[in-house]
Amino acid sequence: MHASILRILVLASALPALGQNIIYETAFDSDLGWTLQGNDQASWAVDGAPAIYRSPPFSLNFNDGVEIGGPCCISAGTADSPVIDLSNVSGATTLRFRCWYETEDTCAHDVREVQISNDGFATTLFEHCFDGECAYQSWHRHDLPLDPAWGAISVRFAFDTVDNMWNGGRGWFIDDLLVRECAVPSSFCLAAPNSAGAGGALMGYTGTNVVSLNNLRLHATGCPPNQFALFIYSAGQAQTPLGDGFLCLTSPIHRLYPLAQTGGGTPSHVLDLGSPPSAAGQISPGETWNFQCWYRDPAAGVAGFNLSDGLGVAFCP
Numbered sequence: 001m002h003a004s005i006l007r008i009l010v011l012a013s014a015l016p017a018l019g020q021n022i023i024y025e026t027a028f029d030s031d032l033g034w035t036l037q038g039n040d041q042a043s044w045a046v047d048g049a050p051a052i053y054r055s056p057p058f059s060l061n062f063n064d065g066v067e068i069g070g071p072c073c074i075s076a077g078t079a080d081s082p083v084i085d086l087s088n089v090s091g092a093t094t095l096r097f098r099c100w101y102e103t104e105d106t107c108a109h110d111v112r113e114v115q116i117s118n119d120g121f122a123t124t125l126f127e128h129c130f131d132g133e134c135a136y137q138s139w140h141r142h143d144l145p146l147d148p149a150w151g152a153i154s155v156r157f158a159f160d161t162v163d164n165m166w167n168g169g170r171g172w173f174i175d176d177l178l179v180r181e182c183a184v185p186s187s188f189c190l191a192a193p194n195s196a197g198a199g200g201a202l203m204g205y206t207g208t209n210v211v212s213l214n215n216l217r218l219h220a221t222g223c224p225p226n227q228f229a230l231f232i233y234s235a236g237q238a239q240t241p242l243g244d245g246f247l248c249l250t251s252p253i254h255r256l257y258p259l260a261q262t263g264g265g266t267p268s269h270v271l272d273l274g275s276p277p278s279a280a281g282q283i284s285p286g287e288t289w290n291f292q293c294w295y296r297d298p299a300a301g302v303a304g305f306n307l308s309d310g311l312g313v314a315f316c317p
């Protein structure tokens with residue numbers, strides 16, 4: 001099948017399950033679109049020799065069918081993905097793949113590296129050598145953030161034995177590779193005027209809504225300075241008058257302690273998905289949660305407190 005036809009089929013099946021769009025995926029049932037290189041001793045291949053894979057029948061692997069080259073020589077090679085176009089991507093984007101290895105585990109002796117380029121690897125935008133961080137002889141997962149500003153990228157797996165010692169291992173195996181985009185968080189509900197301005201306080205964020213990266217930092221802008229604030233969240237959306245503004249959440253409401261300080265007007269909270277305030281507040285992939293910031297505003301008037309608008313976040317795996 002022609003590569004462009006396969007790409008259209010991949011895009012057509014990109015249903016927004018789990019709040020994400022699949023941009024590229026392969027289970028390495030074939031080497032279609034991949035450029036595989038090695039030397040006389042060993043090479044990258046998509047095959048079942050040796051028969052180590054996460055999804056049958058094949059994986060992408062570096063060896064000579066048995067081992068990574070034996071005691072005679074130095075072996076090295078690269079496996080380059082087809083072009084993966086991120087130009088039209090707007091949400092948090094990640095590369096996920098599964099990894100299994102039987103080589104030396106430090107970059108000083110056996111280099112196992114992933115690289116990203118958008119110019120055919122004349123230059124690299126990102127490179128990382130797995131240095132003692134992978135589980136040995138056990139399938140495990142890697143998640144790497146990708147920057148959509150990189151445009152049309154290619155992913156490279158590079159292996160190098162560096163020396164001719166300890167080259168009897170079965171090699172490095174990659175399977176079930178996926179590039180996907182997580183849905184962009186969206187604002188809802190109303191930000192009522194406060195003592196700092198007519199626009200009220202607006203929810204925002206840095207980091208991503210990718211659960212496996214666990215790096216979402218919530219903030220609110222436009223709060224009155226030097227007051228206490230509290231970030232809260234719920235499963236549902238509402239718009240109910242409360243204080244000087246509106247409650248945008250439904251019961252039950254989960255509170256993210258400790259209390260934040262508005263400081264210059266921008267309180268923030270690092271959301272640790274591993275430590276929810278209660279079991280009922282556990283955030284899991286595929287779920288949508290709604291966030292809001294409550295803050296004190298004694299200078300404004302009667303109630304003494306107000307709330308930001310809401311931020312709806314669909315969390316991806």
Ligand SMILES: [Zn+2]
Pocket residue numbers: 099100130133134135140142
């Ligand atoms: Zn690994």
